[in-house]
Amino acid sequence: MPVTAVSLDNPRLLDASALYDLVCRSKPLDENSRYLYMLMCSHFRESCVVARAGEGSDDERLAGAVTAYRLPEMPGTLFVWQVAVDPGFRGQGLAGRMVEHLVKRAAEPVRFLEATVTPSNMASMKLFRGLAERWKAGIEESTVFPAGLFGAGTHEEERLLRIGPLQSETKGA
Numbered sequence: 627m628p629v630t631a632v633s634l635d636n637p638r639l640l641d642a643s644a645l646y647d648l649v650c651r652s653k654p655l656d657e658n659s660r661y662l663y664m665l666m667c668s669h670f671r672e673s674c675v676v677a678r679a680g681e682g683s684d685d686e687r688l689a690g691a692v693t694a695y696r697l698p699e700m701p702g703t704l705f706v707w708q709v710a711v712d713p714g715f716r717g718q719g720l721a722g723r724m725v726e727h728l729v730k731r732a733a734e735p736v737r738f739l740e741a742t743v744t745p746s747n748m749a750s751m752k753l754f755r756g757l758a759e760r761w762k763a764g765i766e767e768s769t770v771f772p773a774g775l776f777g778a779g780t781h782e783e784e785r786l787l788r789i790g791p792l793q794s795e796t797k798g799a
Contacts, residue, residue, distance in 0.1 A: 632677045632689045632720065634727045637667040641676055644688045645710075652710040654747055666693045666707075672733070673704065675724050679715070689715040692724045702737035704728065709741075709750065721753050722760075729792065738790035742770055744782040751787075758789045765789050 637645065642664040649655050649663070666674055670693070677690035690711040697703045706728075709721050729736045739757070743750040758765035770786035 632679050632715070634675050634677055634724060636671045637674050637676045637691065638671075639664060639668050641688065641691075642667045645676070645691050645693075648688050648691060648710045648712060649708060651713065654744065655708055655710055663693075670695050673728065675728050677711075677715070677720055677724055679712075688712065690720045690724055692721075692728060694728055696734075697740070700738070701734060704732065704736045704739050706739060706741040709753065721749075722757060725753070725757060736792055738788055739792065740786060740788050742784040742786050744784060746782060754787045754789060761789070761792060763789050763792055 642660060645663045645667060646657075646660045650657050673694045673696060675692050676688055679687055679689040690709075692709050693707045694704055695707065697705050706725060709725065711720050725739070729739065739754075741750070741754055743754065745751075755765060766786075766788045768786050768788075769783050771784040773781060773783045
């Protein structure tokens with residue numbers, strides 16, 4: 627299904643179950659509780675986006691989603707927590723389109739975009755490096771959560787990717 631058949635919008639509380647299912651189908655993302663996705667679709671709905679396919683039809687489903695939030699101590703920073711794209715919609719630029727949508731529609735300017743990514747998650751590394759290049763913004767990488775914090779042999783380290791400062795044309799100003 628082409629990306630043009632997808633609409634981007636804030637999530638609704640009723641999307642939480644579909645978002646959970648989407649994340650479960652989107653390895654290597656970590657699955658979290660359904661309750662957490664309810665919070666993302668309600669408390670953090672303004673900083674998240676869902677891509678709806680077949681909107682208004684009996685076949686409506688989530689083609690993708692980005693969960694994100696503002697860092698309380700750095701309100702100019704948007705932290706992208708999870709990016710999920712349904713397998714049938716991958717390879718069409720939907721992930722980048724959703725992240726750009728979040729940055730452009732933000733009520734308050736986004737100066738920096740952050741995300742944590744495991745070194746083996748090449749799709750996410752490519753996404754964020756590609757956005758930095760497209761936006762002509764710097765990107766810094768550092769280890770933020772060493773593997774040992776997750777328990778012996780249970781999880782790779784998480785690398786912090788910090789993109790910015792973002793220019794006004796990136797933000798749609």
